[in-house]
Amino acid sequence: MKYICLGYIEPNKFDDLPEAERNAMMDECFSYDDELRKNGQFAGGHALQGPQAAATLRWQDGKVVIADGPYAETKEQLGGILILEAQDLNHAIQIMSKHPGVKAGPFEIRPAADVGEMIRESEQRRGGVNA
Amino acid sequence: MEITIKQVRESLDALYRAESHRILAALIRLLGDFDLAEDAVHDAFAAALERWPRDGVPANPRAWLVSAGRFKAIDALRRRARFDAAQGKIIEQLERAADGAADRLDERVEDDCLRLIFTCCHPALAPEGRLALTLREVCGLTTEEIARAFLMSAPTLAQRIVRAKAKIRESGIPYQVPSVEELPERLVTVLQVVYLVFNEGYSATSGALLTRADLSAEAIRLGRLLLELLPEPEVMGLLGLMLLQESRCEARTSPTGELILLEHQDRALWNREQIGEGIALVERALVSRRFGPYTLQAAIAAVHSEAAKAEATDWPQIVALYSILARVEPSPVVELNRAVAVAMRDGPEAGLGLIDAIFARGELTDYHFAHSARADLCRRLGRGVEARAAYERALALTQQEPERRFLGKRLSEVS
Known part of the structure; x- marks a missing residue:
């Protein structure tokens, strides 16, 4: 099963760390990611720039409204995503519990949704894209 | 034939x-x-x-x-x-x-049973879902019985069960017993569910068919099953704790439903059989040296059970047990209980100092037991005005009827 792991961080808390500590933390995280790749469990992922770099689009009164910043104004911000290949939720929990990133902030583990059926139905409605 | x-x-x-x-x-x-x-x-x-x-x-x-x-x-x-x-x-x-x-x-049916328990009590499920699912699947109660016991409508409860089952299926919660490394943490969630079921029944009123008191019996049954499958010290501790609390069931309320505190209970009404079993379990858990908060709470309950009358209670022993509990699982509620025990050992003044120190940190200020405990110590020191204020504060903070009647009575005594 595929699980998408959303890694949250407190941006300032991380930036305020002494350089040596910050580097050590990053090295640990990247080397764990390498391990996951070796085991075929890393199905993709990306770190994200900070919330100050974000733009949020929202449908409002019949048009798109653009705002600065992230959608949710919370202390903990989405710092990166990791797509994990695991047998089941317990396996995913085991793997992510050992990820050093969990010390920087919480991980939310979400099973990937299978929208294959939805896409097929939509294709039929649109006049058989594959036909 | x-x-x-x-x-x-x-x-x-x-x-x-x-x-x-x-x-x-x-x-x-x-x-x-x-x-x-x-x-x-x-x-x-x-x-x-x-x-x-x-x-x-x-x-x-x-x-x-x-x-x-x-x-x-x-x-x-x-x-x-x-x-x-x-x-x-x-x-x-x-x-x-x-x-x-x-x-x-x-x-492999015994393994299957454990798998079922650990799956129903999985930490990824909503706490109320764990409770409902365990009662339904492990204890075999009907949705209507559980709803009645939780004073809830059957459709609401059914909805919780449906949601929990959907989550097991959709997020891929496997049907398995956790590994040895994961076991201690996962067991915590299972024991929590059992103890929550017990406490739902402990604050029992009356009722037909499945009363809330039956939930306590169900929790004890669940505890026995768990002990049979997984003889871990904390499982012994929790079962012991439930049996020792249940042993005082008859003595805890008067025929008119008034609350009777431990010190005023008629100890002849205590269930000796449950006490004996509870104490034996506590002793087994303690010798394992791997015990935790449930065993310690059970040990405290056991010390009370061993006293033939309230005045014979071994308070130094109880203070010592609360001190260990406060280290194992630090919490202001444990500190409060320790303060009350210290007051019994060293006099009300010593206990009052400890309670005021908790309040000074801004903790338990909305907890009615903290104020009623403080009121009681002030009353014993003859500080009527302070006692009255604390009883009034406690009364304002509780909705439980027997509790309110008890506090009201105390308040009239110091007025």
Whole structure:
């Protein structure tokens, strides 16, 4: 099963760390990611720039409204995503519990949704894209 | 030998009470689906009622029921497969697995039971979902019975169960017992569920059919089952704690429903059998040296149980146990209880200082027990004005009727 792991961080808390500590933390995280790749469990992922770099689009009164910043104004911000290949939720929990990133902030583990059926139905409605 | 339908029905009733959770647990493993397994259990019992009067009761009734349940589930899937081609593959797998000897199907049943408990109490499920699912699947209570016990409407409770089952299926919560490394943490969630069920019953009122008091009995039964499957020290500790608290059930309220505090209870009403069993469990857990907060709370309850009268209570021992508990599981509530025990050992002034130190940190200021404890110590020191203010504060903070009556009475005594 595929699980998408959303890694949250407190941006300032991380930036305020002494350089040596910050580097050590990053090295640990990247080397764990390498391990996951070796085991075929890393199905993709990306770190994200900070919330100050974000733009949020929202449908409002019949048009798109653009705002600065992230959608949710919370202390903990989405710092990166990791797509994990695991047998089941317990396996995913085991793997992510050992990820050093969990010390920087919480991980939310979400099973990937299978929208294959939805896409097929939509294709039929649109006049058989594959036909 | 001829066997009557009545005899079969009686033996099936007994089997259902004693074994249905095990049969369900085995069928969930075999079928990989809670709903399918539940239907299969009922179909298996119905099949037995039809077949056993004719063919006789099988040598291993439980294995027969598991096997029958599985075949019924395969039949049900086959009927559905006419509408849904994807079911065909599942049926094929199930049938291949069904080739194994039928009487060995249930040999891992104790493991299955543990799998069921750990799955129902999985930390990824919402806490209220864990509770409802455990009572439904492990204890075999009906949705209506659980709803009544939680003073909730049946549809609301059914909704919780449906949601929990959907989450198990959709987020891929596996049907397994956690590994040795994960066990301590996962056991915490299981014990929490058992203790929550117990406490729901502990604040019992009255009622018909399944009363809230029956929930305590159900929790104790669950604790016994867990101990049989997993003899861990904290399981012993929790079962011991529940038995020791339950032993005072008769003495805790007056015939008119008034709350009676430990020190004023008629100790002749305490259930000696439960006390004996509880103390034995606490002792077993303590010698393991791997005990935790439940064992320590049980040990405190045991010290109270060993005192023939309130004045004979070994307060130094209780203070010592609370001190260890405060280290193992630091919490202001534990500190409060320790303060009360210190007051009993060293006098009210010493206890009052400790309670005021908790308040000074801004903790427990909305906790009615903290204010009633403070009020009681002030009363014993003859500080009437302070006692009155603290009783009034406690009264304002509790909605529980017997509690309010008790506080009201105390308040009138110091006024």
